[in-house]
Amino acid sequence: MFTFNELKKNLRHEAGSLPTIRMALVGDTATQFLATALRGTGVARGFHIDLFEAEYNQVERQFLDPGSELYAFDADVVVLFQSTHKLAEQHSMMTAEQQEQLADVRIAFVASICENKALAGKKLICLNYPEIDDTVFGSYANQVPSSLTWQVRRLNFELMQLSRQYQNLFLCDIAALQNKFGRDWLFAPNIYVSTEMVLSLDALPFVASRVLDIACAIRGQFKKCLILDLDNTLWGGVIGDDGLEGIQLGHGLGIGKAFSEFQLWVKKLRQRGIIICVASKNDEQVAKEPFERHPDMVLRLDDIAVFQANWETKVDNIRAIQRVLNIGFDSMVFLDDNPFERAIVRENIQGITVPELPDDPGLYLEYLYSLNLFETASYSSADKDRTRQYQVEAQRVQLAKTFDSEADFLRSLGMTSVVSGFTKFNTPRVAQLTQRSNQFNLRTVRYTEADIAALASDPEVVDLSFTLEDRFGDNGLIAVVVMKPIDERGLSASAESGTRFPDLREASHDHPETLFIDTWLMSCRVLRRGVENFVLNTMVERARQRGCRRIVGEYLPTLKNKMVERHYLDLGFLPLEGQGSGRYVLDVDAYQPKECFITIK
Amino acid sequence: MERKEIINQLNGIFADVLDLDEVNLTGATTADDIEEWDSLSHIQLIVAVEDAFDIKFSSLEIMKWANVGQMVDSIERLTSQA
Known part of the structure; x- marks a missing residue:
């Protein structure tokens, strides 16, 4: 502090x-x-x-x-x-x-x-x-x-x-x-x-x-993932040297109690939706043994989303974890008892939080409490399933390697999606996604649950949410779109006034023919699954139902959303003439539905 | 503790809190003599001095000092009690 x-x-x-x-x-x-x-x-x-x-x-x-x-x-x-x-x-x-x-x-x-x-x-x-x-x-x-x-x-x-x-x-x-x-x-x-x-x-x-x-x-900046070292962090002693019976763990007198209580805390974080991962210098089988067989282990293998135990560096292993989870390093916390490892990770991975754990494991918990690492602005019951979803993602990564073409792989997943407006059941998750999503988020507009409820009850607004399920499991609600009608006059006016969008109420009087994409975001868990194509097909369908002939999208750059810089171009939108401001337009009449491997459930 | 020693230590504390390269306090120095010494930094100075000498000033003392000399009087009294 x-x-x-x-x-x-x-x-x-x-x-x-x-x-x-x-x-x-x-x-x-x-x-x-x-x-x-x-x-x-x-x-x-x-x-x-x-x-x-x-x-x-x-x-x-x-x-x-x-x-x-x-x-x-x-x-x-x-x-x-x-x-x-x-x-x-x-x-x-x-x-x-x-x-x-x-x-x-x-x-x-x-x-x-x-x-x-x-x-x-x-x-x-x-x-x-x-x-x-x-x-x-x-x-x-x-x-x-x-x-x-x-x-x-x-x-x-x-x-x-x-x-x-x-x-x-x-x-x-x-x-x-x-x-x-x-x-x-x-x-x-x-x-x-x-x-x-x-x-x-x-x-x-x-x-x-x-x-x-x-x-x-x-604003969407908070910790999502806790990466743990094992020896002397999660249990006392060194599993490779001391063996299953030799490590210190469990209630009763002695330092084992401190590690057990630390694990109870980690378990509660997992249940709250924090993703728990392991990065340890160990043989994988040796490292996993306590999770499988030690009677006093609180954490079990199914609590761990990504388990990296090998002889690579911690830095490499944390990067590997990041590739599976697809979240920013600044949303990760790394706990390790070894000051040397902490220093290396801190120096090589920008943004990651590496607390200076006290030498005495008995002090770990009270020290960690003082840091308030896991503040959040929302909580929904869907958070609890997150670990399972990332474990499933690791399985998908394995499966994808066995197919020759991406299309074959996607087809094999048997993906289905529930498409829905915002309802009182999905409002917490929708709001949460607008607050959490940083990378696949075109305009990064943050909404509270109250805001989402207001959008849902506005007949002018096209509100869309998408779930994604496949043969490995249910990803839950993973994409959100908000479109609002706008007339062309308002559009050119807004170019001069900067990024703030003009008053839409004014525009909606005379049946505008254009929908503006206020929000398009997606959870990075489901990247490269063709969800964008499926979502756009749905958006165009809704536009047609309303008699709208154009859809205008906008990319507002942030430090984190470079991934979608070319999003609209890749989907066939054309840069809006005379704007040069990250706005793109799609002709609804000429649109041909894109190939995708997702069916409506 | 010698007054000179106390003033020496105060020079360091004032320089740190007021973010100045060098401070040369005398018993007669007042807040008017140092631009950065305003009512807000005064509170920071009090707390920093309390911490450095491991003492607590009374509420009354804090408000009645007219110059650095009187602050040193308080420090002298409190440290000799310890």
């Missing part, structure tokens, strides 16, 4: 060339330091944070006054930091009856922000409330609804409930930070007295980091 001083010095490198996040910070205590820490952390993560900081203690005014600077600023992300200090102050001036309502009143306020039309499409990151144990009732506060302890705990719980109701609400768990590091770490009374600042300088980098974790996850 950076120190506050380092974060402040980072501001010198706060160049306009970095991708920008427009962030508003609204708090009821002094927030200048938090503002500095957020911007400095932004630089460390490769972002320029264009920060609007509301005047001190203006939470209510900024949100309730339609003419406030907050609304004028038009932030992507609004950070709301209401302190337990102010809450305690309000609490102490209330009657017992009012005290019992305190949490409800605050919740109603946050709910009103979530519903605020002026903030539609914005993400709200709300910091929760670290507890202050005022000991007015002692532990008996747990039995008194009007006590501060009761109200703060209830407030934190009700915030969680609220976040289930409002998809634009994200909670930053600084109460968890206090649980980990302590009240006396989070709060420095002598500094508070002279500054009205409720976060200590030691705590600020951690708080800023947790806020940025969420802001990055919303």
Whole structure:
């Protein structure tokens, strides 16, 4: 973790060339330091944070006054930091009856922000409330609804409930930070007295980091994969030397317990949808033996998506894992007890996260907890099947080698697809794909579940989702398309105004003949399977049903989507004349369906 | 600890926190004498000094210093108690 001083010095490198996040910070205590820490952390993560900081203690005014600077600023992300200090102050001036309502009143306020039309499409990151144990009732506060302890705990719980109701609400768990590091770490009374600042300088980098974790996850930047070394990382000792009976693992006294508990944590990550892989310098059979036969192993072979055990370098093995998974190195975490291996991997694989594991395996877990490596902005039950899907992909890679032609291979897969609009069943997965997909994503428009629901209910919008199943298994929902009607006038106007697309409502009055592809993305799990052809056939069919004669696509380059730079050209679109801006057009009438080996289920 | 020694150490801390090549504090130096020494960096200085000398200033002290000399008085008092 950076120190506050380092974060402040980072501001010198706060160049306009970095991708920008427009962030508003609204708090009821002094927030200048938090503002500095957020911007400095932004630089460390490769972002320029264009920060609007509301005047001190203006939470209510900024949100309730339609003419406030907050609304004028038009932030992507609004950070709301209401302190337990102010809450305690309000609490102490209330009657017992009012005290019992305190949490409800605050919740109603946050709910009103979530519903605020002026903030539609914005993400709200709300910091929760670290507890202050005022000991007015002692532990008996747990039995008194009007006590501060009761109200703060209830407030934190009700915030969680609220976040289930409002998809634009994200909670930053600084109460968890206090649980980990302590009240006396989070709060420095002598500094508070002279500054009205409720976060200590030691705590600020951690708080800023947790806020940025969420802001990055919303933008699709988060960890998807954990790669593990084996000897002295997953178990104690060296399997090749110590043998199955000699390695340290299992409950009871001793260091084996630390490794078992570490594995339990990894198992939970796998169940959450993190892809678990192994990279180990070992003979494969020897390395696999504990997974198959050791009674105290928590992780089993079917928990591991890609198992690389050989005598190649870790760097080569991690690259091999990347080729199967087809995800960016910056979404990978590598854990190894050996500082030498860590250094080599860090130096040779740009973007990968390599934590400095402590020497004592007993400290692994608490250290890893402190890093908050696996922040996410969504969770769906489909995540759980991901490991299986990658294992199946490894089998497909094997099978493909046995066919002479690609077409023969694709035909042999017996692929089927369910084509559907956005429904309440697939909305979480669709939203998640818009947030996660970076490589095969033409315009990288991120949508929340609420946004997806709005698109689904808009009759003007063509919303398409595609699943893919084959004889090895079900890949689930893997491609998403959003098309919107647009007229040609709007199209030329937009070329001048840059990448922002013009107001589509205006265009839709007079039966436009053109559909604009707002979103086309696909999971990289299903690359080179002809899904693009199948999707385009479907899109053209929908365009014809609506009497549209042209489909216009656009490629907006990002650091990660170079893979689809020629996507529209490869599919037979023509560059749009007089544009030169990555826009391509397809003539619907002249379109011949493309060959593909996928049938509609 | 000698006052001179304390001031020497403070020079290093101020240079680091305020991001300056060199700082030459005297007992009479005030925030007005150093451009980078503003109300925000003042808090950073306090915390950095607390950490360096392993002391905690009282809330009252933090607000009443008029110059570096008085800060040194506090440091002297707190370190001699240790």
